Structures are given as C-alpha cells and as structure tokens.
Amino acid sequence: MKQESPIRARNFPSAKDEVKAVQPHGRYDGPDSSFRMAFADSEFLLREELRPVRLQLELQKAELIQQEQGVESTVVVFGSARFKAPDVASAMHAEALASGDKAALRKAEVMVRNAHWYTEAQRFGELVTREADALGEPVIVATGGGPGIMEAGNRGAFEAGGRSMGMSIFLPFEEAPNPYITPELCFQFHYFAIRKMHFLMRAVALVSFPGGLGTLDELFEVLTLTQTHKIRRRPIVLIGREFWQSLINFDVLVDYGVINADDVKLFHYAETAEEAWELIKAAYNGDNPALVARQMRGN
Secondary structure (H helix, E strand, C coil), rough: CCCCCCCCCCCCCCCHHHHHHHHCCCCHCCCCCCCCCHCCCHHHCCCHHHCCCCCHHHHHHHHCCCCCCCCCEEEEEEECCCCCCCHHHHHHHHHHHHHCCCHHHHHHHHHHHHHHHHHHHHHHHHHHHHHHCCCCCCCCCEECEEEEEEEEHHHHHHHCCEEEEEEECCCCCCCCCCCCCHHHHEEEEHHHHHHHHHHHHHHHEEECCCCCCCHHHHHHHHHHHHHCCCCCCCCCCEECCCHHHHHHHHHHHHCCCCCCCCHHHHHHEEEHHHHHHHHEEEHHCCCCHHHHHHHHHHC
C-alpha cells in the first residue's frame, strides 16, 4: 500500500478514523447515553429537529457520488411502476385463465395490453445508451429505480452494456430497486422533493411514458418549472399521444385562459423509442446532448 506523503498528510484525523478509534466506556455505552459523537449517533440524526440536516445530507450524498462517478448528463425516464414485461404479463394471463378468477383475468388482460409500453421503454433505454456512447460523451439513463417502466429503462441500458441510474423512494409497499441499475448509481431517498430535484439537476431530456399519480407528479413538476423559467428548458417527450390526450386536455386549459397557447409547445408527443430520440436530438440540432449541456453549464 502506498504511503501518504507527510507533506500531504492531514493535520486533523478524519471523522471516520475517530469513530473507529472510539473505545467503549462502560456505563456511557447504553442506548440512552449522549456520549456518542453527533454524526455517528443515528438516534440524534433522526430527531424531528434535524430534518433540515437530513434534507441537506440527502441532497449532498447523491450529488457527491454522481460527481465521483463522472455523471454529467442524464436522460430521465418516467412511467408507471405497474406495467409488466410481456413474458410476465402473458404468464399472469395464463395463470388467471387457469384459475377462473374473473377479477384476476381482467387485471391480467390490462397487463397484457400495457406490456408494449415496457418493451418500448426498454428499447428506449437501449437506444439512448448505444447512441450516446457512439457520440463519445455518454448520457446516462436515469429512472425512479422501481419496477415497470423504470425497470424497463434501466434494463435497456444494462443490456446495451452501459451504466444507468436509479433514484428510488422508500415506500412501504414497494419492493427493492430493480436489478438492472448500476450499483454505484442506485440511490434511495426519503424526501420526494430531493429526489425530484436530482431527476432534473443533470437532465438533458425527460421522457414520460403512461403512468399514474406518481408519473403525473413528476411530469407536472417539470412542466411547471419549465413554464415558470425556474429551470433551463429541456426536451420533454410524452410517449403515447392517445393516452396523454385522453388523460389531459391541455386545450381546455388554453380555452379557459389558465395557460398560454405557447405552453402546449413545452412538450412533444412520440410513439416509439426512435421518435423520442430523434426529437431529443432535434432539440439540440443534432449535436451531442451531453456536450451541449456541459457547455450551457459553463463547464
């Protein structure tokens, strides 16, 4: 192991070194003791009054690790956590048919109908990874880290041999992160607000597949911040025109005067992975999205 130069040696021991060096002190090691160092005391850090500190830690941890991992630009993929891969949906349908359970069969039929969105998201993750890598400034696919569309986006990047990021949120009813995320880039958040901020901090494009309340929350956060000029305008692509136009009538908002006619130009519709990628490239006039993003940040 290489010895550290005395010239570069720390004058003060690191916090990690001191925590390791602390020796037990009998009566002061109990659960009610205040003797533990503040930053090593989980009970203290979890106090209600320490929420501002936890917010900062959650923001900073993901930021520092992304810097260390060289993540500069992302294409963010939103969408339903409930959609299944075609083979999984088909197996669910076969099982429901065999059981004779009508409710299970109806649910399985919906899963089969929606499985093509999983396939398209997987294709998109693969396409972005391969195309961006060919540009020489790889763009990382980023998702919410969960199942469904999120899994599909990460899976596409994984099968293309690239890295991808997952920013999961702790939910009592959701399983572990999907298995296709690059381990060093798999994060878990407690605060939705910090998670959504990280979705946007490095995004050069945002692509939303059909989804439910969580997807709508993420999409409208992006649209609101873009409309109000709180963030730099980036390509926003909605996959599945029929779904989105049947769900949200933006023309009604224009007719009632609650948004401007130009606000409907904040996003584009696409049906396939290829169409979405072409829209993203067109927004940068065919240039490398990652390189453009770096230049616009002044790097």
